[in-house]
Amino acid sequence: MIDETKQQAAVDYILGELSSADAAAFEKELGQDEELRQFTKELTDDIASMGLAASPINPRPELFSRIQKTLGLSNRTKITTLSFLPWALAACLAIACLILGLNNLRTRNLVAQLRQRDVLAHLQIASLQAQVDAYARASAIIVWNPQRQQGLLRLSSVTAPEAGHDYQLWIIDPAHKTPVSAGVVTVGKEGVASVEFRPVQPVTSAAGFAVSIEKAGGSSAPEGQIVLAGR
Amino acid sequence: MITAHVAKKGIPRKRIKNCFRFLIGDLTYKPVDEAEDQYNVDLVRRIAQGDQVAFALFYDRFSPVLYGMAFRMMNNRGDAEDVLQESMAYIWRKAHAFDSSRRSAFAWVAMIVRNKAIDKLRARRRGERLQERVKGSSDLSSDRDDTSALEPLFREQRGRVRSALSQISPDQREALELSYFSGLTHEEIAAQLGTPLGTVKARIRRGVLRLRQLFQREV
Numbered sequence: 001m002i003d004e005t006k007q008q009a010a011v012d013y014i015l016g017e018l019s020s021a022d023a024a025a026f027e028k029e030l031g032q033d034e035e036l037r038q039f040t041k042e043l044t045d046d047i048a049s050m051g052l053a054a055s056p057i058n059p060r061p062e063l064f065s066r067i068q069k070t071l072g073l074s075n076r077t078k079i080t081t082l083s084f085l086p087w088a089l090a091a092c093l094a095i096a097c098l099i100l101g102l103n104n105l106r107t108r109n110l111v112a113q114l115r116q117r118d119v120l121a122h123l124q125i126a127s128l129q130a131q132v133d134a135y136a137r138a139s140a141i142i143v144w145n146p147q148r149q150q151g152l153l154r155l156s157s158v159t160a161p162e163a164g165h166d167y168q169l170w171i172i173d174p175a176h177k178t179p180v181s182a183g184v185v186t187v188g189k190e191g192v193a194s195v196e197f198r199p200v201q202p203v204t205s206a207a208g209f210a211v212s213i214e215k216a217g218g219s220s221a222p223e224g225q226i227v228l229a230g231r
Numbered sequence: 232m233i234t235a236h237v238a239k240k241g242i243p244r245k246r247i248k249n250c251f252r253f254l255i256g257d258l259t260y261k262p263v264d265e266a267e268d269q270y271n272v273d274l275v276r277r278i279a280q281g282d283q284v285a286f287a288l289f290y291d292r293f294s295p296v297l298y299g300m301a302f303r304m305m306n307n308r309g310d311a312e313d314v315l316q317e318s319m320a321y322i323w324r325k326a327h328a329f330d331s332s333r334r335s336a337f338a339w340v341a342m343i344v345r346n347k348a349i350d351k352l353r354a355r356r357r358g359e360r361l362q363e364r365v366k367g368s369s370d371l372s373s374d375r376d377d378t379s380a381l382e383p384l385f386r387e388q389r390g391r392v393r394s395a396l397s398q399i400s401p402d403q404r405e406a407l408e409l410s411y412f413s414g415l416t417h418e419e420i421a422a423q424l425g426t427p428l429g430t431v432k433a434r435i436r437r438g439v440l441r442l443r444q445l446f447q448r449e450v
Contacts, residue, residue, distance in 0.1 A: 004436075011436045015410055016346065017417050041333055046443045048338035050411050051345065052389040053396055054303035056295035063312055064290055067319045073283050 002039050010040045014047050122147055126209050128230035134159075135227045142209050142230075144171075149202060153185060155193040161213050167227075168218045171199050172208040179210065184218040207231060271336035272329075279326035286323060293337075294319075297344045304348040304412050314351060318344045345411065352414030395445040403438030410435050 002010070012018050013026045030037045068074070128140035138158045144151040153169055161167060167187060170179035182197040208231040213224040274292070277285030297318065301311035321343055329339050396404055409420045417435070421428040 007440065008432060008436050011439050012417075012432070014342075015417075015435070016349070037333075043439060043443060044334040044342070045338045046446055047411070047439055048334070048341040048345075049388065049392050049446075050396070050407070050442070051300040051341040052296065052392045053408075054296075054299040054412070056299040056389075057302055058295050059298040059312060059315060063315065064287070064294075067290070067316050070316065071320055071323050073286070073323075 002036060006036060007039075010036070010043055011047075013040065014044050124206060126206075126230050128209060128211060128228040131226050131229050138228060140211065140228045140230070144206050144209075146203065146206065150196065150198045151182070153182075153193070153195045153197055155185065155187060155195075155211075156191065158187050158191045158193065160187050160189075160191070164216050165213050165224070166216050166218055167193075167211050168214040168222070168224075169195075169197055170210045170212065170222055171203050171206050172210065173203045173205055174207055175204040176201065178221045181218065181220065182209075184214075185211065268331075268335045268337070272331045275322075275326050275329045275331075275336050275339070278323060279329070286319075289322070290319060293340055297340060300341065300344050300412075301348050304345070304352065304414065310351060314344060314348045317347045321347070349414040391446070395442050398445055399438050399441045403434045403441065406431050406434040407438040407442075 009018070009022075009026055013023055018026060030040060122145065124144040124146065126142040126144065128142065130136045130138055135158065139156045140158075141154050142151055155167075158167075167185040169182040169185055171182050172179050180199045180201045180203055182199045183195070185193050185195050185197075187193045208229065210222070210226050210230075211228040212222045212226045214222070215224070271289075271292075274285045274289045278289060294315065298311060298315050301314040301318075302308065305311045305314060318340070322340060329336070334342075396407075399407070406420060406424070409415055409423070410417065413420075415423060417431050418428055421431045424431065
């Protein structure tokens with residue numbers, strides 16, 4: 001328990017009311033008395049906080065420069081600039097990301113265009129000619145994509161084959177001894193067929209296409225009459 | 232349980248508690264708590280190592296409050312600027328001497344400003360101006376520049392201090408404010424008020440202890 005005399009001494013010490021000798025004696029006592037030291041510390045904080053009762057006022061902006069000049073310190077602007085450095089770096093990073101993002105988008109579009117152009121460049125288009133008089137009016141167009149190994153056949157003005165028979169599409173590839181089957185083609189009542197096809201074996205080079213009449217369900221190798229062919 | 236969990240992650244338990252107190256509208260929450268003081272102490276330590284950025288941060292943080300104090304004591308803009316300038320120069324040169332075990336960082340700088348202002352006041356001995364200011368010293372309701380202060384950090388604590396001052400007896404408050412802001416010695420205050428020195432000292436001591444009691448009750 002801090003007695004009244006010590007309390008008064010602490011208050012006088014904090015407010016600067018003690019003589020130099022008394023202040024030195026009190027400081028010596030502080031070094032020996034932990035309770036008094038803690039009491040004085042808390043009282044100092046409490047008394048100092050009275051300064052907050054005064055209304056805060058912003059000093060003139062140039063005052064800090066004056067202080068720096070007096071102390072021989074560097075200009076504050078530089079310090080302020082440095083304090084904004086992280087924000088400046090963040091802004092640069094954001095701009096760089098934006099530019100890279102736009103560039104990436106442009107590159108993707110370019111690649112897509114090139115791919116598209118590449119696909120079209122490799123597409124093979126063939127028009128088949130009638131091999132018998134009965135199919136003189138028939139029209140057959142084939143679009144073949146060798147990369148994807150698939151194609152599209154469009155037939156028109158073709159009569160349906162006799163019962164028990166089907167049209168079958170063949171791809172002539174020099175790499176194979178016999179034509180490669182591309183499946184059976186079913187013709188509708190209007191004599192039109194539009195079929196997506198895939199060969200039963202990989203085709204290295206489509207040298208030509210042919211349509212024959214085979215037994216229903218198709219054959220593994222052409223046995224019937226070839227009615228349309230072309231390259 | 233939540234606080235314990237978060238505290239394990241490294242956030243001081245006291246700061247979490249203060250956040251909850253703030254959220255539930257506890258107006259006695261102290262804005263400048265231990266964590267706040269620790270930040271200020273770190274700034275002073277950096278200043279002691281010659282860190283100019285820390286010095287600038289410190290100035291931005293404290294200058295409105297310190298200048299307000301100086302202005303109240305000097306009642307003159309030029310003199311208040313001189314006091315702040317001398318105080319900041321002292322802080323730059325003597326930061327290594329700051330002892331956080333003896334007082335908070337704010338207490339250290341506030342008492343530096345007060346002492347610098349008192350030195351000036353006593354040197355000039357402007358008795359008449361002091362007399363006028365003494366009469367009008369109790370401006371607890373004054374809000375000269377509260378809203379324009381750069382740093383609102385101390386706003387709540389200021390309200391707390393003013394509230395506490397308003398709760399102590401008028402004679403104690405008068406003696407305390409004269410002692411803190413006017414630069415008068417206790418003897419001069421006694422003469423000014425026509426009151427025995429012992430009475431003035433007792434009023435100041437009781438006023439300080441009452442303030443302490445009010446602060447502790449709030450915390």
